[in-house]
Amino acid sequence: MFWKFDLHTTSHIDTLLEKEDVTLTEVMDEEDVLQECKAQNHKLVDFLLRPQCMEDLVTFITQEPSTDVEEKVKYKYPNISCELLTSDVGQINDRLGEDESLLMKLYGFLQNEPPLNPLLASFFSKVLSILIGRKPEQIVDFLRKREDFVDLMIKHIGTSAIMDLLLRMLTCFEPQQLRQDVLNWLNEEKVIQRLVDMVQSSQDEDRHSNASQSLCEIIRLSRDQMFQVQGCSEPDPLLTTLEKQETVEQLLSNIFDKEKNESAIVSVIQILLTLFETRRPAFEGHMECPPGMSHPSFSVNHSILEAVRPRLKDFHQLLLEPPKKNVMKTTWGVLDPPVGNTRLNVVRLVASLLQSNTHSINTELINLNTLGVILDMYFKYIWNNFLHIQVEICTAMILAMPPAPTDNQPDTEQDHPRESILIKHLFQKCQFIQRIVDAWSSNEKEQAEGGRRRGYMGHLTRIANSVVHNCDKGPNGAQIQQLISELPEEDRERWEAFISGQLADTNKRNTVDLVNTHHIHSSSDDEVDFKDSSFHPDSSLQQMQQMTSNFIEQFGFNDEEFADQDDVVDIPFDRISDINFSLNTNESANIALFEARCKEKIQQFEDAGSDEEDIWDEKDVTFAPEAQRRPSSGSTDSEESTDSEEEDVKRDPFEVSNPSTDDRMEVDTGWDAYCDGWLCTNVVPPSSSSSSSKDCGSSEAQEEPCCEQRSITETVINGSMKETVSLTVDAKTETAVFKRSAKHTSTQNWIDGKHPCSCSGFGQRTKP
Numbered sequence: 001m002f003w004k005f006d007l008h009t010t011s012h013i014d015t016l017l018e019k020e021d022v023t024l025t026e027v028m029d030e031e032d033v034l035q036e037c038k039a040q041n042h043k044l045v046d047f048l049l050r051p052q053c054m055e056d057l058v059t060f061i062t063q064e065p066s067t068d069v070e071e072k073v074k075y076k077y078p079n080i081s082c083e084l085l086t087s088d089v090g091q092i093n094d095r096l097g098e099d100e101s102l103l104m105k106l107y108g109f110l111q112n113e114p115p116l117n118p119l120l121a122s123f124f125s126k127v128l129s130i131l132i133g134r135k136p137e138q139i140v141d142f143l144r145k146r147e148d149f150v151d152l153m154i155k156h157i158g159t160s161a162i163m164d165l166l167l168r169m170l171t172c173f174e175p176q177q178l179r180q181d182v183l184n185w186l187n188e189e190k191v192i193q194r195l196v197d198m199v200q201s202s203q204d205e206d207r208h209s210n211a212s213q214s215l216c217e218i219i220r221l222s223r224d225q226m227f228q229v230q231g232c233s234e235p236d237p238l239l240t241t242l243e244k245q246e247t248v249e250q251l252l253s254n255i256f257d258k259e260k261n262e263s264a265i266v267s268v269i270q271i272l273l274t275l276f277e278t279r280r281p282a283f284e285g286h287m288e289c290p291p292g293m294s295h296p297s298f299s300v301n302h303s304i305l306e307a308v309r310p311r312l313k314d315f316h317q318l319l320l321e322p323p324k325k326n327v328m329k330t331t332w333g334v335l336d337p338p339v340g341n342t343r344l345n346v347v348r349l350v351a352s353l354l355q356s357n358t359h360s361i362n363t364e365l366i367n368l369n370t371l372g373v374i375l376d377m378y379f380k381y382i383w384n385n386f387l388h389i390q391v392e393i394c395t396a397m398i399l400a401m402p403p404a405p406t407d408n409q410p411d412t413e414q415d416h417p418r419e420s421i422l423i424k425h426l427f428q429k430c431q432f433i434q435r436i437v438d439a440w441s442s443n444e445k446e447q448a449e450g451g452r453r454r455g456y457m458g459h460l461t462r463i464a465n466s467v468v469h470n471c472d473k474g475p476n477g478a479q480i481q482q483l484i485s486e487l488p489e490e491d492r493e494r495w496e497a498f499i500s501g502q503l504a505d506t507n508k509r510n511t512v513d514l515v516n517t518h519h520i521h522s523s524s525d526d527e528v529d530f531k532d533s534s535f536h537p538d539s540s541l542q543q544m545q546q547m548t549s550n551f552i553e554q555f556g557f558n559d560e561e562f563a564d565q566d567d568v569v570d571i572p573f574d575r576i577s578d579i580n581f582s583l584n585t586n587e588s589a590n591i592a593l594f595e596a597r598c599k600e601k602i603q604q605f606e607d608a609g610s611d612e613e614d615i616w617d618e619k620d621v622t623f624a625p626e627a628q629r630r631p632s633s634g635s636t637d638s639e640e641s642t643d644s645e646e647e648d649v650k651r652d653p654f655e656v657s658n659p660s661t662d663d664r665m666e667v668d669t670g671w672d673a674y675c676d677g678w679l680c681t682n683v684v685p686p687s688s689s690s691s692s693s694k695d696c697g698s699s700e701a702q703e704e705p706c707c708e709q710r711s712i713t714e715t716v717i718n719g720s721m722k723e724t725v726s727l728t729v730d731a732k733t734e735t736a737v738f739k740r741s742a743k744h745t746s747t748q749n750w751i752d753g754k755h756p757c758s759c760s761g762f763g764q765r766t767k768p
Contacts, residue, residue, distance in 0.1 A: 011036050017043045024053050028080045037087045048084060049095055057081040058102055061123040062109040075119055082123040086130045096127075097135030103142050110152040114159070121161035129168045136173050140182060150189040157198055157214065158206035166191075167217050170238075180234055187237035192218075196247060199268055200254035201261035212267035215242065216274040243275065248307035256314045262323045262342050269345040275304050276352040300356050308353070309360055315346050316368045319377070332383065332452075339377070339384050347374055347390045354397050354422070359404040366425045371398075375430055379439055383455040392459045395432075398422045399470040399480070419479050427483040434487075436464050437494050440502060461510075464503050 013030050016022055027033055027047065036044050047053060060081035065074050085092060096102055109116075109124045131139050143149050156162040169186075173179040198211035222239035241247060251272075255265045322342045328335040350370060353361050365371060371394070378391040403418040426432045443454045471480040484492060713726040728737045 011041065013041065013044055017047055022047075024056050025077065028077055028084075033080065034083050034087065037084055037089060040089055045089060045091055049091055054092075054095060054099070054102055055105065057085055058096075058105045061085070061120060061127060062106060064117060064120070078120065078123055082126055085127050088130065088134070093131065093134045097131050097138045100142065103139075107142075107146065110149075110156065110162075114156055116156055116159045116162070118159060118161065121156075121159045125161040125165040125168075128165060129172070132168060133172050136178060140173070140178070140185075144185060150186065150191055150194070154191070154194040154198065157195070157210050158204065160210060163210040163214050166214060167221075170218065170221055183237050187241060192238055192241045192247065193250075196250050196254070199251065199264055199271075201259045201264050203264075205263040208261075208263045208267040212270050215271050218242065219271075219274045220277075243301040243304060245303040245307045248272070248275070248304050252307065252311045252314075256311060260323050262340070265318070265323070265342050266345050269349050272304075272308065272349060273345075273352055276300055276349075276356065305353075305356060305358055305361060309364055312353075312361070312364045312370070313368060315349060316370050316373065318346050319343055319370070319373050330383075335381075339381050339387055343377070344384075344386055344390070347377070347387060347394075350374065351390055351393045351397070354394055354401075357401050357404045359406045362404055362422050366421060366429075369429065371422075371426060372430045375432075375435065378456060379435065385455060385459075388456045388459040392463055395426070395463050396466050398426055399466055399476065400474055402475050420476055423476055423479055424483065427480075427487075433467070433484065433495050434491050436460060436467075437491070437498050440464075440498065444502070461503070461506055464499070465507070468499055468503070 011030075011032055013027065013033060013036050016027065016030065027044070030036075033044070037048070048057070058081075060078045065078065085096065096106075106124065106127065109120070128139070153162060153166055157166075169182060170179075173182050192215070195211045195215055198207045203211075218238050219242060222236040226236060226239075251268050255261070255268050322337065322340050325337045325340045328338040350365070353365070374391055374394065377387060381387055398420070401420070401422075403420040405418075439454075439456075439460060443457055447453055467480070471477055471484065474480070484495065487495070710729050712728075713724065715724055729735075730737075
């Protein structure tokens, strides 16, 4: 949103367009040309609207680029030209849609001989599609004046971009009346018949596929439009033409009366399957009629069935003699011949015909024994699950559908219950029950010998369960029970033993939970338990301790297993779990002490204006070599430690100026040099004597007896003057006194200061 606040930087295109001799390619070489065009840069748009620039843009997307251009930049300018023309800028759309010379140049791309360049075809289709959406009336008028438009579209139907353009013309025209006019115009141009002629063996596979897909999409789009616009008085002319009996007969004639071609056969079957669609189910094999099936767009036209019925024998023959396929070697054996796409689609067509539940179609299938052939394929191709699911759908529909009404037995007749001729054929002619039991027994025998379970056994289980279910609760239950009772006694006993034994055991195994759900609760149960339970500190800590002790054994590795042995702290979790601690939340005493300390002010040294020498001034100090180190001499180093940690820039007044010389006192920086146990207790000023002292050292140091007074004396040579410096510490009065030549004394009160071991101690110094 930089442009909202006018914070965007000036594009280089503006500077470039100020040149008088700037060319279109120079502008197109700019990286932000598309962004600037979509942002409707006035200078850029005005430049592109020049007649020569518009003509060049159209030329880029309609003419093959030069072969001398490097391949990676060969389609650079055509691509940018397409993006500029489809950037949805109103001025560009107006100029292109209203200039007939530009439209003729664009239309000339269709007049090229096939095959079209697929990339340029996509550019052409995209530009024309945007014009159809933005300038529908002008584009329709222009195309209707071109008498060869439909011929050229059909001629190039093998190019997917042209197929997309054709479908675009059927959907994007608004208002509804304009769309109806376009449909009528295309129907008058016999676009359906021309697409049907593309689906025959003399055409290539691309034309088969795209023509078939176009017809299928026309069917779906037209039916959806009829369902959405129920008040439309005029039917869809293209759908009406497609559902005519002669159109379907022409489709079937193209594949059966000429040389067999698998691509053409599959394409025609796809069109028939789309015509038989009542409404696409949520999952394949759905048998319930959806709401609204009585609507014209969701009912199967009787003329389609009448056109297909005479050709059922040809489809049946395809199951027996499919187009020649090469032998296929698989990991488990040789397929000679394999199922193939043709036979698989024929089985799908049979399933759709059975769903129509038409008596004439059912009778023809029975006479041809098409169901028997399909069952033979099911048990032969044991690993083709695409085939197995289609056969399962066929058998499930036969068992669950009510009998199809006939002309001499109306649907309203109730005196004699009608019987399904398909169920009778399935149980008697196809020996459905016997084949299920035989296949099951054969699979068990093969598995007992170490073989593999056959691939159709899961579908066979569901088929057997469908028989049992419809025998008990289905609309044809009485007929199924009667047919089973009429089986030979041996077959009937085998079936009864099968459903009570092997089938029941299989169903029981299939319903067993894969995991033990006895201790598994839903998240809602856990939430209720969480709300109802009360957490006590003791019980919660105990649970944590129990979990910690065995956490590593159950959930992972101990990190210490991968550490060096010297670094391992060998403390088991059980010991850690025994630690008890308590927190004293009474902060009143500490708060009062803290506030008292904050109110106190550190007194400034009152040395200003004194003529006496300031002992705190930095000067060169040299210790006499005969000075002896006292066991508890630590005051000087204590000063150094405290001052250095408070402020690094300060130096100790007794710091040796030249540590490299031999005439200096040996200083021990160890702990013994600072305290002998008594100095570990912080000094509290008399005003706060009622408060308890805080220990900064170990607990054992507090138990040692403290002497009342200790004194340390050192001889210091300060320039030409020899001075004696002594430090006296009085434990009772809690004071430390420095003395130098009996003239100058200095008292240091450590107000709530800390031992030199602490980095935050501070003190107050006063003179006597």
